[in-house]
Amino acid sequence: MGLDIVLINPGDRGQVYQDLGKDYSAIEPPFWAAVIAAYLRNNGISVAIIDANAENIPPEETAARINGLNPLLSSVIVYGSQPSGSTQNMTIAGRICKALKENTSSKVAIGGLHPSALPRKTMEEEAVDFVIEGEGPYTLKGLSEALKGKRAFSEVPGLWYLDRGEVKNNPPAPLIKNLDEGLPLAAWDLLPMDRYRAHNWHCFDGIKNRTPYGAVYTSLGCPYSCVFCCINAPFGKPGIRYRSPGLVAKEIGLLADRHGIRNIKIVDELFVLDERHYMAILDLLDQRGYGLNIWAYARIDTIKTVHLHRMKKAGLNWLALGIESANPDVRDGASKRMRIKEIKNVVTAIQNAGIRVIGNFIFGLPDDTFETMQETFDMAVDLNCEFANFYCAMAYPGSRLFDIAVKEGWKFPDGWHGFSQHSYEMLPLPTKHLNAVEVLKFRDNAFHKYFEAPNYLKMIEGKFGRDVREHVQEMTKTRLKRKVLEDAP
Numbered sequence: 001m002g003l004d005i006v007l008i009n010p011g012d013r014g015q016v017y018q019d020l021g022k023d024y025s026a027i028e029p030p031f032w033a034a035v036i037a038a039y040l041r042n043n044g045i046s047v048a049i050i051d052a053n054a055e056n057i058p059p060e061e062t063a064a065r066i067n068g069l070n071p072l073l074s075s076v077i078v079y080g081s082q083p084s085g086s087t088q089n090m091t092i093a094g095r096i097c098k099a100l101k102e103n104t105s106s107k108v109a110i111g112g113l114h115p116s117a118l119p120r121k122t123m124e125e126e127a128v129d130f131v132i133e134g135e136g137p138y139t140l141k142g143l144s145e146a147l148k149g150k151r152a153f154s155e156v157p158g159l160w161y162l163d164r165g166e167v168k169n170n171p172p173a174p175l176i177k178n179l180d181e182g183l184p185l186a187a188w189d190l191l192p193m194d195r196y197r198a199h200n201w202h203c204f205d206g207i208k209n210r211t212p213y214g215a216v217y218t219s220l221g222c223p224y225s226c227v228f229c230c231i232n233a234p235f236g237k238p239g240i241r242y243r244s245p246g247l248v249a250k251e252i253g254l255l256a257d258r259h260g261i262r263n264i265k266i267v268d269e270l271f272v273l274d275e276r277h278y279m280a281i282l283d284l285l286d287q288r289g290y291g292l293n294i295w296a297y298a299r300i301d302t303i304k305t306v307h308l309h310r311m312k313k314a315g316l317n318w319l320a321l322g323i324e325s326a327n328p329d330v331r332d333g334a335s336k337r338m339r340i341k342e343i344k345n346v347v348t349a350i351q352n353a354g355i356r357v358i359g360n361f362i363f364g365l366p367d368d369t370f371e372t373m374q375e376t377f378d379m380a381v382d383l384n385c386e387f388a389n390f391y392c393a394m395a396y397p398g399s400r401l402f403d404i405a406v407k408e409g410w411k412f413p414d415g416w417h418g419f420s421q422h423s424y425e426m427l428p429l430p431t432k433h434l435n436a437v438e439v440l441k442f443r444d445n446a447f448h449k450y451f452e453a454p455n456y457l458k459m460i461e462g463k464f465g466r467d468v469r470e471h472v473q474e475m476t477k478t479r480l481k482r483k484v485l486e487d488a489p
Contacts, residue, residue: 002070004046004144006106007033007077008062011053012092016420019478026199027054031215031267032079032112032136034186039137042184045144049187052096054195059092059099071106072147075132075140078112086113086230087396088423090416094126101127107147111136114416117233117398123160123167131160134234135220137182138173175235176220179243183217185251188259198263200471201358201387202295202318204464207471214255215265218248218281222269224299225400226322228362231269233398240273245280249288256290264294272298272319279307282314293317295358300346308353318386319350320358326379327372330365340379347383359385363446364393364439366404368431373439377446384459388450391421392428392443405429411436424481437488444480451476 009030013021030051037047048069052062066074078093080086093110100108111132115122119133132139134157142156153161157173176182196213203210219242221235232238255261271278278296285292292315299322323343347357361380363373380388395405395412396419405412410429412418418425428439450456451472461469 002072003048004071005040005048005073005075005140006066006069006071007037007047007049007075008066008096009033009049009051009053010076010078010089010093010096012089012417013053013056015092015417015423016088017422018424018480020422020475020480024200024475024478026202026213026265027195027197028215028265029054029188029191029193029196029213030077030079031186031217033077034188034191035183035217036077036137036140037187037190038184039182040140040144041187043141045141047187047190049190051192051195052092053089054192059096060103062096063099063103066100066106067104073109073140073143074100074104074106075109075111077136078110078114080113087416088420090114090122092417094416098127109140109143111139113230113233114397117230117396117402119160119169120167123162129161132158133160133169134158134172134236135176135182136234137176142173172236176241179220179241180247183220183243185247185254186216188255193259193261198265198293199295200475202263202265202293204356204386204460204468205293205317207464207468210263212259212261213263213265214252214259214261215267216248216251216255217267218243218245218271219268219273219277223273224270227400227404228365228393228396229269230396230398230402240270242274242277245277245284248281249284252285252292253288253290256292262291262293264292266294266296269297270299270302271296272302275304275307279310282311282316286310286314290315295320297322300343303346303350305346305349305353308350308355312354316355318356318358320360320389321347321385322360323379323383324360324362324376325365325368325372326375327367330367330372330376343379344383347385351386356386357383358387358389359383360389360391362391362393363443364428364431364434364436366393366401366429366431367433368393368439369433370438370442373442373446377449380446380450381453381455384456386460386463390443390446390450392426392439393431394419394421395429401429422480424483426482427484437484440482441485444482444485448476448479 107129109130123131139158160169197210198213295318395402413427
């Protein structure tokens, strides 16, 4: 007798990151698969996880391993380490599903952010028996019961399935109200914990100590509605729900004590929002003295400078800020209202507290011109954050920008992995004034100008030492190949 369910975390680092995937990008533990596994296990369902991304194994080997486990159900869980991560992993996820259908006897399901955003399309495109729409735990529990003959497929909430060749779907599962129950302590024991490593920048204070690495959700969802973001697709609407600070601190303590992890990502789309939540967690971690190196997301307008020194003391060493654009008209068009002076003051306050800043900037928002993109780049240079991400605007499934792009008939990438910011096939959106080639060329040049600038390299060496400066210089020797730029006249 085999297992009830095997959960698979898909990934193809070469396809998604090109050569940057070898040494610079993170290999993140799949918290969502691990927490679903824990929920299922707590409900008497036997479960295993195969992290095909961390182990870097091809679909055929994934299928062979699953054959040995002989589960009733194999479920690919397509969550990414940033909003684009789910869609960019759909190409390899689809290949895994095909290998499972051809080489195993188990039923095949797929769930996660992208399948929740496009459930019918996913059902029609992929070699699967089921699509899981929504968060997943309740649907997978119900599907396990249905496969054992304890209930009908038509009674499983959030399930898409075939009935005599016709695609059917049931009403969504209710959102998890009690996150401590629905997202219990994750099943870290089912993961290859020695395989994970932090982002290079996350460890600029100790560049040789990127492994081991942990990643934890403390909340689900986001109350904001940025036009380019798809993060709320599994939840159906904006909003935020929290795990209790005590449970989060216990989870991080388990990672620190049992697995020796100090480098931790807080995965929440917006950790620094409700101070009663995030400060309660950080104060508990401070009391326990783990000596952590944490990074988390914040917005300029959610930072309360009065808390920054306590945050740093608890081990929060990096804040990722969604700055997006320097131009107020472009930014407001993306539903993000801030003033440049305010941005500069907040970044300075964070750095004065000893916390590093990674600034996130977007080129190619609908109202962008060459001039406004240059404004954004000039602001990034002026801020001189310890690290910066430069993105192109993409119409991720589940975002309002995707709906706009469909309505306007804008061209999408060839293949889902083309939604990766770093892939060869990447194709950004045009703006009202610029084509996709112009946007991508600007972005790729901005990356090299920023990280090769003498002022940036001097700052990096002053803060982190010569080895980090040399690491960055080595990173910029990798120039991403882009099909759309190669094909341009």
